[in-house]
Amino acid sequence: MGKDVRPQAHGSFFETLESLVLSEGMIEKCRGIRELNTRWSNFDDLDHNSPVNFIKVAGLPTRLQLVPPGKLKRRGIKSQEARNILMHSIAHIEFSAINLAMDACYRFRNLPKQYYQDWLNVAADEARHFELINAYLNLHNCNYGDYPVHNGLWDMAAETAHDPIARMALVPRVLEARGLDVTPPMIARFDSVGDNSAVEILNVIYQDEIGHVYIGSKWFRHLCDQANVEPRQMFMKMVSQYFHGELRGPFNVAARLQAGFDREELEELG
Ligand SMILES: [Fe+2]
Ligand SMILES: [Fe+2]
Numbered sequence: 001m002g003k004d005v006r007p008q009a010h011g012s013f014f015e016t017l018e019s020l021v022l023s024e025g026m027i028e029k030c031r032g033i034r035e036l037n038t039r040w041s042n043f044d045d046l047d048h049n050s051p052v053n054f055i056k057v058a059g060l061p062t063r064l065q066l067v068p069p070g071k072l073k074r075r076g077i078k079s080q081e082a083r084n085i086l087m088h089s090i091a092h093i094e095f096s097a098i099n100l101a102m103d104a105c106y107r108f109r110n111l112p113k114q115y116y117q118d119w120l121n122v123a124a125d126e127a128r129h130f131e132l133i134n135a136y137l138n139l140h141n142c143n144y145g146d147y148p149v150h151n152g153l154w155d156m157a158a159e160t161a162h163d164p165i166a167r168m169a170l171v172p173r174v175l176e177a178r179g180l181d182v183t184p185p186m187i188a189r190f191d192s193v194g195d196n197s198a199v200e201i202l203n204v205i206y207q208d209e210i211g212h213v214y215i216g217s218k219w220f221r222h223l224c225d226q227a228n229v230e231p232r233q234m235f236m237k238m239v240s241q242y243f244h245g246e247l248r249g250p251f252n253v254a255a256r257l258q259a260g261f262d263r264e265e266l267e268e269l270g
Contacts, residue, residue, distance in 0.1 A: 052109065088146060180255040213259035
């Protein structure tokens with residue numbers, strides 16, 4: 001069992017966010033973000049001057065076994081166990097995505113109120129995505145934590161914790177955008193073996209993720225405007241500085257255009 005880090009009902013906005021990022025419990029984290037999302041509009045003034053602590057590792061269920069990315073085996077799709085393994089890896093992506101969206105809210109201060117609303121909404125979406133996948137796993141006698149996972153998503157959050165421009169570039173516009181490329185073929189694979197419930201869940205996630213990347217694009221451009229830098233050049237600079245390895249296509253051009261990329265940018269990316 002994780003330690004009890006449930007947010008106090010009356011904690012300040014940023015304190016509550018920090019405790020939710022650190023929370024290890026699945027139920028606490030998902031319920032906590034929903035509660036905060038409904039009560040946050042009651043905060044007249046956000047406590048922008050409260051401390052911002054570096055979070056080296058976000059809260060995850062303690063039974064989860066973390067391994068380096070290369071150690072995870074490629075999986076098939078035909079057996080239920082193979083599908084569980086695949087869905088388990090997506091459960092971990094969604095759980096990490098709750099932490100990432102809340103951390104984007106917690107860490108970066110003095111931004112317009114809409115910034116916080118947008119990322120709270122994303123965090124609540126990610127909690128819903130996690131719950132959908134978790135319910136699928138439970139139905140197939142599997143639990144989050146049954147298989148090893150890697151923590152590459154949070155590692156990128158930690159690397160970009162000092163700079164909101166780097167965070168918006170790398171997390172929504174590189175990592176989440178990658179999800180837009182790989183999800184449709186994955187849906188087709190689940191469809192090919194008649195796993196309709198997985199297809200349904202992944203379709204919901206896919207549609208929502210276009211919106212998340214769009215929010216990332218919107219705030220990335222806003223921050224570039226504020227800093228008086230040209231967004232396309234800045235994006236390429238951020239990618240080469242923080243992304244280790246090549247950005248791999250093929251890109252889902254239609255979804256990426258909807259998500260706030262422009263054609264020239266996609267051409268430049270490869
Ligand atoms: Fe998601
Ligand atoms: Fe997302």
